């Protein structure tokens with residue numbers, strides 16, 4: 001251990017002892033996160049086989065119980081990890097939607113956190129002596145295998161809390177009965193296009209204390225979840241200012257959040273959302289780590305109880321105002337005339353290699369006056385000249401052959417936005433490749449229709465040049481020197 005770490009540990013020991021535990025713990029957890037990050041799961045498309053050894057490893061830890069509680073439709077094991085001896089049972093389940101894995105990663109970070117001994121020991125002790133934690137990581141392993149929301153029966157588990165047709169939903173219900181959880185954490189991901197209210201900032205974290213009846217009444221069970229959310233939301237402002245939202249409170253009679261609350265568990269829905277330049281949501285994963293440990297401490301200390309419940313309703317609503325790219329006031333020629341229009345673009349992820357990898361396909365979401373919408377990247381093209389991209393005249397056998405002869409950004413700078421390969425293999429094209437890649441006879445209609453994927457260059461009178469390819473904005477002046485795409489693999 002290095003000297004400065006020693007000082008830090010002494011500092012936060014004293015912090016915890018002087019009643020500043022709440023603020024200090026979150027800050028220190030955020031700061032020290034990297035120490036506990038589970039490095040074997042670095043991207044979103046990890047599978048059941050990747051987590052099984054991490055779950056089983058927890059068996060070696062004193063005071064931890066690992067139990068195979070059941071199986072998915074396709075017979076994958078579903079585990080529950082129990083730790084702590086406190087009188088307040090807390091149940092957490094992640095990835096009931098297979099393509100929503102961020103919190104699963106954070107759970108393994110938390111397992112690592114509880115597997116070591118360091119300056120956080122007082123916090124660990126406080127949590128484990130006051131709470132009994134029950135974790136169900138990856139409730140929907142069959143969905144994770146395909147990276148789809150639904151399970152292998154194509155049932156949405158979060159619409160199966162009432163009928164309990166699927167084994168995974170039955171399992172979750174049974175675990176609530178068995179643990180009699182006082183608090184529940186329903187851990188999800190949401191699209192990166194959600195914003196915290198009507199503004200440009202993404203809803204990086206969205207909460208909900210689900211209603212237990214259609215009248216959306218507040219009772220003690222729901223109220224405790226709402227108060228805890230108020231506390232977590234305030235804590236997060238430091239890391240994601242104005243980036244916390246709340247789902248609308250509409251009662252969904254088939255969803256687990258709602259029914260868990262009805263059954264007596266104060267349930268907190270946590271949705272991991274978008275954050276600029278975080279496509280694999282690793283920053284949001286870190287926030288999950290801080291959120292959950294902060295929540296455990298709050299439940300142990302009951303500090304959530306001091307929060308004004310009315311503040312819950314002041315959290316801005318989750319709205320879908322964002323896009324990957326917004327081009328404003330672009331002059332385009334359509335049907336023989338020139339029009340000035342805004343265009344919003346998004347990028348769809350097309351999966352391959354058994355849902356372990358993906359590439360992007362851009363498309364126009366909307367056009368016209370889009371003043372009320374935003375983009376992660378934005379360009380105001382007012383007064384700029386737009387030129388439609390052309391297809392590079394020479395054809396190549398495959399991408400490797402093309403890259404041997406050309407720098408794609410030089411090709412782009414010359415006004416060519418697409419290349420043609422005799423043998424196109426989409427799986428060999430990097431997700432952020434700056435040119436469209438067309439097959440031998442593949443058609444490409446470069447137009448500004450809704451749903452189409454136009455590629456073009458925009459030049460300002462001062463000579464600034466931008467390219468839009470595959471729903472992505474590329475600043476050409478700065479990028480022409482980058483040659484990373486020449487590197488294989």
Ligand SMILES: [Zn+2]
Pocket residue numbers: 097100188189
């Ligand atoms: Zn979900």
